[in-house]
Amino acid sequence: MSARTPVETEAAATPAVRLLSREHLPVVVGIVALVTLAAFENRAVMTILPTVVRDLDGWGLFGASTGASLVTFTIAMAWSGGWTDRRGPRPALLTGLVAFAVAQLVSGLAPTMGVFVAGRAISGAAEALIDTALFVLVAQALPDALRAKVFASFAAAWILPSLLGPSIAGGIDALAGWRVVFVAPLVVVPLALVPIRSALRRSHPGAGDVADAAGERRRVTASLVLAAGLAVTTFTAPWLETASTRVLGALAITTGVVVVLLGASRALPAGTFRLVRGVPAVIAMRLLVSAAFTGIGGVLPLMLVETRGATTAVAGVSLTVTGVLWAFGSWGNSTAWGQARPAAQRLRLGGALIALGSLGPVLLALDVVGFVPGMAGWALAATGMGIVSPTVSTELLAQAPAAEHGRVSAAQGLAVSTGVALSTALAGGVVALLGAAMTGPAFAALMATGGVTALGVALAAGRTRPTP
Known part of the structure; x- marks a missing residue:
């Protein structure tokens, strides 16, 4: 008996298709451009964050600046799945890109560390919407035989950001200040949308009206529980630093882990x-x-x-x-x-x-x-x-x-x-x-x-x- 799965057998029998053919090149370029933009943003934020904390005197919110995006990512990710199946990837992607732009503006113009953390929270939700939409868009716009190659191109899109992102972010900070690091990527967003316009127009809903509404509400509720656990485990670790709050910190983190596991088991x-x-x-x-x-x-x-x-x-x-x-x-x-x-x-x-x-x-x-x-x-x-x-x-x-x-x-x-x-x-x-x-x-x-x-x-x- 063959060890291949049915989809692998089907892919083997499919005529050869090329990732960079005239038919598929525009959508590949657009999708990879968006992934590259997200990668640069990730590496730039990691590089510039210490400068932001120092400039805004926000040492106490350093952990929150990274943890907030994880919490909102979790909440938005649970909601985005059913929405994308019902409406198709186009609304989720466009909403995610608008949220990304808002997040960059809020972070880049933040007068205080609290506002900066709010921008990072919006960024987490934007990432979830974009990730889900691109995943479904790949499934709808490209044939099965190209899926492994396009996901490989996603990974390749991180090479230049990993090599050059920290240096570029540091250079922009030195020449124009850290705020420009957040605002500059907004120029690229409209350009990345141009090649995938046709694919977005052809995109379609998946489950339509037959979506399990009760099941979706249950998953979203469970994801809120999961996000609450993430928040607890993220923001209570500093309590372990001092003897007076150490026991309370250990109990809080343990509780947070239990809540994460309970939420995940349902979500x-x-x-x-x-x-x-x-x-x-x-x-x-x-x-x-x-x-x-x-x-x-x-x-x-x-x-x-x-x-x-x-x-x-x-x-x-x-x-x-x-x-x-x-x-x-x-x-x-x-x-x-x-x-x-x-x-x-x-x-x-x-x-x-x-x-x-x-x-x-x-x-x-x-x-x-x-x-x-x-x-x-x-x-x-x-x-x-x-x-x-x-x-x-x-x-x-x-x-x-x-x-x-x-x-x-x-x-x-x-x-x-x-x-x-x-x-x-x-x-x-x-x-x-x-x-x-x-x-x-x-x-x-x-x-x-x-x-x-x-x-x-x-x-x-x-x-x-x-x-x-």
């Missing part, structure tokens, strides 16, 4: 936590791999600065390695060689590479290896993530009915939020508790947790095959 497809075969298991892979990768990469720059005496510029190399090697892994997954392998096999390979690659940063934290071998391990992990990420996306499109593509896209986003939140809660709690006493072994333990989680992805990858 994600039934059976996700039990790795039920098919879509639930695929969503579980997204959750686990997000937790694993964040568990390693989230503390890697801080480890380099605190334990190895690296400058922030040197520590930023990890971001560059992530962008470039993630794209390389996605490219490998999109090749004929990669697509000839069953999805479960690619997920197993990617999870194994992340687990094996985590040894580089772990041994670097323990001062067993030097910077170059440590970064080589991280490069291996980033390659594995590049294989897993598009494989999850293409499998969701393959296994879910077309009428539910918006919902599975939203579920994928919520799985990412949950995985990131759980890893961030663990890392943030440990860092806040130990503070300046964070040592190499403590960093190594945190990153090893990510490696073990990635090993779980490799071991459970076979569950993603649909039930025969």
Whole structure:
């Protein structure tokens, strides 16, 4: 019996189609332009945030400036799935782009740190709407055989932002001030829409009037619970810094994690936590791999600065390695060689590479290896993530009915939020508790947790095959 899924067998029999053909080039250019814009915005904000905090005297809201977007992303992601299925990707994408523009203006013109945090919150909601709409637009505008390639181009769109984004943001800040970093990208938004106008006009609803309204309300309510848990785990870590609030902080974070798990269990497809075969298991892979990768990469720059005496510029190399090697892994997954392998096999390979690659940063934290071998391990992990990420996306499109593509896209986003939140809660709690006493072994333990989680992805990858 063939090991291929039905969609892989169908794709193999489809006549060759080219991503850059005259028919598909405009929509590919437009979609990749939007992803590139989002990538530049992400890297620019990460670079410029310390300057913003210093200029607006907002040290107390530093955590909120990053956590607010995650909370609103989670809420908007749950709502965007059903909306996109009912109305098609066009309304969600246009609304998301308007929200993005508003977020950039609010952040760039913010007179206080509180207003800046509000801008970042709007940005999180915009990202959720845009992500869901682009996911569905890919499914509607491009043939099945091109999905792996277009998701690989998404990863490639992060290469230049990862290489040049921090330098460009720093240069703009030096020449014109940090506010221009937020306002300047608005010039690109209308240009990116031009190539995809035809695809947006041809886009169509999925589920239409047959959408499960009760089920959607239940998922949105569960996502609000999930977002509340995210807020608690994000904003209460500083309570661990002082002895007088340490017990209260530990209780708050523990409660937040429990709330996250309860919300996620209702917001994600039934059976996700039990790795039920098919879509639930695929969503579980997204959750686990997000937790694993964040568990390693989230503390890697801080480890380099605190334990190895690296400058922030040197520590930023990890971001560059992530962008470039993630794209390389996605490219490998999109090749004929990669697509000839069953999805479960690619997920197993990617999870194994992340687990094996985590040894580089772990041994670097323990001062067993030097910077170059440590970064080589991280490069291996980033390659594995590049294989897993598009494989999850293409499998969701393959296994879910077309009428539910918006919902599975939203579920994928919520799985990412949950995985990131759980890893961030663990890392943030440990860092806040130990503070300046964070040592190499403590960093190594945190990153090893990510490696073990990635090993779980490799071991459970076979569950993603649909039930025969």
